[in-house]
Amino acid sequence: MTGVTVQSVTVLGAGSWGTTFAKVLADAGRDVTMWARRAEVAAEIRDGHTNSRYLPGVELPSRLTATSDPAEALAGAEAVVLAVPSQSLRANLTGWRELLPREAILVSLAKGVELGSLKRMSEVISEIAEVPSGDVVVVSGPNLAKEIAQRQPAAAVLASADHDRAVAIQQASFNSYFRPYTNTDVVGCELGGACKNVIALSCGIASGLGFGANTMATLITRGLAETARLGAKLGADPLTFAGLAGVGDLVATCASPLSRNRTFGERIGRGETTAQAQEAVGGQVAEGVMSCQSIRELARGVGVDMPITEAMYRVCHEGMDPVRVGAELLGRQQKHEWS
Ligand SMILES: NC(=O)C1=CN([C@@H]2O[C@H](COP(=O)(O)OP(=O)(O)OC[C@H]3O[C@@H](n4cnc5c(N)ncnc54)[C@H](O)[C@@H]3O)[C@@H](O)[C@H]2O)C=CC1
Ligand SMILES: O=C(CO)COP(=O)(O)O
Known part of the structure; x- marks a missing residue:
């Protein structure tokens, strides 16, 4: 696939990132149709040019339209952007499979x-x-939806084994505030995006426990170290972890209070339940x-040590006290920084 121009794009999922990425594409001059699960959300986007539940106060471009009918949304799409949460992607996509235009570029958010x-x-x-995984274009990078929806400058990575497909989406999405770079390391970009949430x-x-910058920097740096260890084992390019993804x-x-993952954790650190933390997001x-x-399972399966991920599993799924988990993290056997 060389020199493809993408003009007509469908975004499946009208949450905060799906709606924001649709806005990015519309601001880049594309014709964008969104699919929303709820008919009233589709009507609000189509007729009122807002999505008040997910992006309050943001006006959406008038060239962006929406429907709750997936067949209508997908008709004639040259690129299809999948913008639903990870654990629901399989079920949603199974329902849409027969409706996907054969030549459309599939993009994962x-x-x-x-x-x-x-x-x-x-x-x-x-x-x-039933497409080669190398054909899929993965979007990753520091892209807090609410900031981008306000047209604050940001960069992103578009990763695909098929460079031409990544370039087609790069051309379709770059605008005055959104600068996408291409990358061929899909494994690294996807692992970077998934692990940083943990x-x-x-x-x-x-x-939430009241700790400051040193603790944050330690978690970020050691979090990057364990992400890169997993990536190296699974064939990622180590350079990817020094990049946007x-x-x-x-x-x-x-660092951002806009992050739902960080907010969720902060509430847990303050002593709230997971149900209260979920409500906070x-x-x-x-x-x-x-x-x-x-x-955690992926890492264990390939023999990679990911202590922060293990600790988060114990807090989120075994109900362990974060203070105790923190003490255990610090008390592990002493080691060399890069071992
Ligand atoms: N919000 C952000 O700043 C960014 C989000 N992402 C990623 O994009 C993906 C989508 O995130 P958001 O749009 O922010 O999520 P969201 O929670 O704001 O919206 C999810 C959307 O998917 C729909 N949906 C369809 N089936 C669903 C189901 N079974 N369960 C739950 N929702 C379902 C919801 O109705 C909603 O429109 C996530 O994987 C997220 O990590 C990536 C970059 C930035
Ligand atoms: O992926 C994101 C920023 O790049 C969004 O993070 P949250 O899902 O934690 O809000």
């Missing part, structure tokens, strides 16, 4: 690893849509809560 199969999102898409949970917990996304998510997805389980 989700940052997670599937429970059970332990597959990355491009692998799930490849399996369900590390952001830990930073939130540390913040690695340290870039990690810093943005771990307004019913939106905090992917790290599920991904700490799947990433």
